[in-house]
Amino acid sequence: MHDSRLQQLTQWAKQQFTHAIDILPASNDASFRRYFRVYHADKSWIIMDAPPEKESLTAFIHVAKLLKPLVQVPVILAQDLKLGFLLLSDLGQQSYLTALQSLPAESLYPDAIASLITIQAATKTQQNSLPHYSPALLRQELQLFPEWFIARHHQQVIPEWLDKIFDVLIDNATAQPQVIVHRDFHSRNLMYMANNNPGIIDFQDAVIGPISYDLVSLLRDSYYVLPRQQLTQFCHHYFEQAKQQKLITQAISFATFQRWFDLMGVQRQLKILGIFCRLHYRDGKSHYLHDLKQTLCYLQQVTPAYPELKELTQFLTDHQWIDE
Known part of the structure; x- marks a missing residue:
C-alpha cells in the first residue's frame, strides 16, 4: 500500500500526535473511502481517508454531530477537508457480524433496535437538516437493478413492466412515516x-x-441471515417500541407495517443487486458477488405474497439466478 495518498495520510497523522505511532490498514468499504488504525502503546484511533475528488467529508461530519447526542458514534478528533482526512475515536474491531459468531442474536438486536428508535425519535428537530429520500432518488436507486444486474451481469433484455413494479415500491416508501434513515x-x-x-x-x-x-x-x-421466526419476533418488538414512541400511530396495524417492511425490503434488495454488480464491474470489488445469492433469496421469499409484484416473482422464477 505504498501509494502517495498513504504517504500524505502518514505525514498528516504524525502531525496530530506528539508521540510515535504505527499505522495499519483497518478496512475498505463499498465507496472510495479507506480506513486506517493508528496505534500508540495500548491505545488506537481511526483515520478515514476520503479522496476529496471522489468523496466529501461534509455529510459525515454533519451527521456525526447530529447523532452524537443520541447514540454511540465515532468522535471527530481532527479534520482536514482539503486533504480528505478525519481522525476518529476507535469503536473497536468487533462488528455485529463478527460478534454473531459467538453471541446469540437476541443479545445484540434489541440494542440495535433501541438505538434505531432513539435516532428516529429525533426526526422532528432534523426535518430540514438532511436530504429527503425523494421518489426520484428511490427510482434512481432502483434503476441500478436493470442497468447492472439484468443488462450488464446477465446480459438480458430489461422487461417493460419493471417501471410499474417500481411505482408500487416507491408508493409504498412514500406512504410511510418519514424519519431519520441511516441507509446502511x-x-x-x-x-x-x-x-x-x-x-x-x-x-x-x-x-x-x-x-x-x-x-x-x-x-x-445481505451478510447475516436471521431465522424467519426470530426475524418476525424482532419485527414485532420494533413495531411495539415504535408505537410507544408515537413514531407509528395506533391506527396502523401490524399487517400494514409488515407490507411496508416487505416492499421496502424489495426496493432495497433490487438496489443492492445492482450495487453489488456495479462494485464488481466498475470498481473491481468482486467479493460482493458472493452476496448476490442471499439477496435473491430474500426477494424470492417475499414477492410471492404480493400479487402486485407477480411479474417480478415470475421473472425471478423463470431465470433461476438463485441456483447459479
Missing part, C-alpha cells in the same frame, strides 16, 4: 460495545425517509 444499518456497520451498545458507523448517507428502511436493512441483512 446492518451487521457490518454496527459495532459490538461493552457499554452503550452498539457503536454505529458509515452513516454519511443519512436521509429523511421511510420508517421501515433501516429495520429491513438490519433484519434482512
Whole structure:
C-alpha cells in the first residue's frame, strides 16, 4: 500500500500526535473511502481517508454531530477537508457480524433496535437538516437493478413492466412515516460495545425517509441471515417500541407495517443487486458477488405474497439466478 495518498495520510497523522505511532490498514468499504488504525502503546484511533475528488467529508461530519447526542458514534478528533482526512475515536474491531459468531442474536438486536428508535425519535428537530429520500432518488436507486444486474451481469433484455413494479415500491416508501434513515444499518456497520451498545458507523448517507428502511436493512441483512421466526419476533418488538414512541400511530396495524417492511425490503434488495454488480464491474470489488445469492433469496421469499409484484416473482422464477 505504498501509494502517495498513504504517504500524505502518514505525514498528516504524525502531525496530530506528539508521540510515535504505527499505522495499519483497518478496512475498505463499498465507496472510495479507506480506513486506517493508528496505534500508540495500548491505545488506537481511526483515520478515514476520503479522496476529496471522489468523496466529501461534509455529510459525515454533519451527521456525526447530529447523532452524537443520541447514540454511540465515532468522535471527530481532527479534520482536514482539503486533504480528505478525519481522525476518529476507535469503536473497536468487533462488528455485529463478527460478534454473531459467538453471541446469540437476541443479545445484540434489541440494542440495535433501541438505538434505531432513539435516532428516529429525533426526526422532528432534523426535518430540514438532511436530504429527503425523494421518489426520484428511490427510482434512481432502483434503476441500478436493470442497468447492472439484468443488462450488464446477465446480459438480458430489461422487461417493460419493471417501471410499474417500481411505482408500487416507491408508493409504498412514500406512504410511510418519514424519519431519520441511516441507509446502511446492518451487521457490518454496527459495532459490538461493552457499554452503550452498539457503536454505529458509515452513516454519511443519512436521509429523511421511510420508517421501515433501516429495520429491513438490519433484519434482512445481505451478510447475516436471521431465522424467519426470530426475524418476525424482532419485527414485532420494533413495531411495539415504535408505537410507544408515537413514531407509528395506533391506527396502523401490524399487517400494514409488515407490507411496508416487505416492499421496502424489495426496493432495497433490487438496489443492492445492482450495487453489488456495479462494485464488481466498475470498481473491481468482486467479493460482493458472493452476496448476490442471499439477496435473491430474500426477494424470492417475499414477492410471492404480493400479487402486485407477480411479474417480478415470475421473472425471478423463470431465470433461476438463485441456483447459479
